[in-house]
Amino acid sequence: MRTRQIGEFSVSSIGFGCMNLSFGYGNVPDSVYGAKLLHEALDAGYTMLDTAALYGNGANETLIGEALKSRRNDYMLASKCGISKNEEGVRTINGKPSEIRKVCEESLKLLQTDVIDLYYLHRLDFTIPIEESVGALSDLVSEGKIRTIGLSEMSAETIRRAHAVHPVSAVQSEYSLWTRNPEIAVLDACKDIGAAFVAFSPLARAFLTGTLQDPQGLPTGDLRHGMPRFETDNYQKNLDLLEEYANLAEESNCSMAQLALAWLLAKHDYIIPIPGTKNIEHMRENAKSDGISLSEDVVKCLDQLINQQTVHGSRYDAAAQSKIDTEEFA
Numbered sequence: 001m002r003t004r005q006i007g008e009f010s011v012s013s014i015g016f017g018c019m020n021l022s023f024g025y026g027n028v029p030d031s032v033y034g035a036k037l038l039h040e041a042l043d044a045g046y047t048m049l050d051t052a053a054l055y056g057n058g059a060n061e062t063l064i065g066e067a068l069k070s071r072r073n074d075y076m077l078a079s080k081c082g083i084s085k086n087e088e089g090v091r092t093i094n095g096k097p098s099e100i101r102k103v104c105e106e107s108l109k110l111l112q113t114d115v116i117d118l119y120y121l122h123r124l125d126f127t128i129p130i131e132e133s134v135g136a137l138s139d140l141v142s143e144g145k146i147r148t149i150g151l152s153e154m155s156a157e158t159i160r161r162a163h164a165v166h167p168v169s170a171v172q173s174e175y176s177l178w179t180r181n182p183e184i185a186v187l188d189a190c191k192d193i194g195a196a197f198v199a200f201s202p203l204a205r206a207f208l209t210g211t212l213q214d215p216q217g218l219p220t221g222d223l224r225h226g227m228p229r230f231e232t233d234n235y236q237k238n239l240d241l242l243e244e245y246a247n248l249a250e251e252s253n254c255s256m257a258q259l260a261l262a263w264l265l266a267k268h269d270y271i272i273p274i275p276g277t278k279n280i281e282h283m284r285e286n287a288k289s290d291g292i293s294l295s296e297d298v299v300k301c302l303d304q305l306i307n308q309q310t311v312h313g314s315r316y317d318a319a320a321q322s323k324i325d326t327e328e329f330a
Contacts (some may be wrong), residue, residue, distance in 0.1 A: 001045040001290040004272050006118060006196040007148040007169030009076045013265060013290050015048035016041045016283065017200060017276030021063060022056030025205075026219030029278050035067035037280050042074050044287045050172075050198070050274045051111075052080035052122055053103050054091075058110050065112035072113055078170075078198075079107050080152060082122035082133070093323060095125030097136035104140055118170055120150035124325040130154075130162050138166040150198070154325045156185035163193045173326055175199035175271070176260060177208060177306040178229070178238075179315055184327040190270060199264055202273035205230075208260040208306075209282075210242055227316065234313035241306050248301055254292050257282070261289035263302050 001012040021034040029037070038049070049068075051060045061079060068075070081103040085091050100121070107116065119140065121133050140146045148169035151162055162168055171190050175182045175197070182197065190197045205224055206212040215230040224230040229238060242256075249259040257275075264273045275286045294302075308329050316324065 001047075001287060003047075004196065004269065006048070006076070006198075006272065007167075009048075009117060009148075011048040011076050011272065012046050012287075013272060014046065014261060014287060015050055015078075015198065015272055015274040016046040017274040018049055018051045018060055018064060019055045020276040020278050022060035023054070024223045025278070026222045028056070031063055031066070034063050037278070037283060038064065038067045039071075040280055041283055041287075042068070042071060044284050045290075046075070046283075046287065048076045048078060048272070048274070050078045050200075052083070052120075053107050054080065054083045054085070054122065057085055058106070061107055061110040065110050069112045076117045077111065077113065078118040078120065078150065079111065079116050080120040080122040080150075081107070082120075082125065082152075093123045093125050095121060095123075095128040095130075095133035097132060097139075100133060100136040101140065104145055108145060115144060116146045118148050118150050119146035120152045120170070120172060121154075122152050123323065124151075124154050124158055126325075130158050131165050134162045134165040134168075141166070154186075155327055156189035158325055159186065159189045159193070159195075163195075168193060168195050170196045170198050172198040172200055172274075174201045174315065175264065175273075176202050176204045177263060177302060178204045178308075178311045180308045181315070181326050181328065184329065186326065187268065187271075191268070195270070197268070197271045199271055199273040202264055202275050203257055203260050207238065207242075208245070208256060210246060210256040213239070226320075227313075229311065229313035229315065231313060237312040241310060244305055245302075248298055248305075252292065252294055252298055254289070255285060257285060258289040258292055259294075259302075261286060262292040262294050263299060265290065266294050266299050 003010045150170040152172040
């Protein structure tokens, strides 16, 4: 794959999101298969792996640490702090400096490494000034425990405030044809401060692959069950968008998944999508998106076909959205 820049690191233009191997989308593969997929991802050219303390309550970091300890120099490692689950399984956001340090120390052990290359604050803790949280991350940089700082799901204003304390190398948020929120202000903020933008869920949680026809059949516990866009009425309306989308993929000589990733790569050279999957063949398919060049006409058609005005249902319900700092469309 070609490369793009995150701070001091030159990484593959498409990164690998590891969450699916331990968390989020129903049943997870066993550790043997998970390790095999991770090794094959590196062999396929991925040089950035993205994880978090939240994913499986440490299980994802443990998997990476065990599977790839002999290949630590083969990839740039990104992880996150700031969200965890308590003993009752309740998800909490905590940006206190003491908690950031504690979680980082635990992650270093699980990942079996001396340093995390890119360390994100996973969400903004509205009870703690962002300057305090980033100050704690800056201390970890000074101590050599992390190399660069990132932010996840934060607004342009928060990003700029954080960057004034310590350089922000990357901002991660959901971005795809059907989630355009970063276009409001965050992409411009990243360009202004020289940060990479890392796009999670670039395949719209499988919607843009064309393989998910009935979300009601998803396993119990799958995150999509609680998302308005995947409710039956909304999803059936959204499926209508895929007929023309499939035609554009055929016209571009690629799969529907590859079309979604190629669209992101065509938008700006500082955008790095991180699709995740539990399927080795899908992982390889996604990697090949780097070689697809879309015409300006196709990009224009995609922009007009699937966007915040044509998609039915909000990204999150009101309760989940209230905990996120990113800008919303009017």
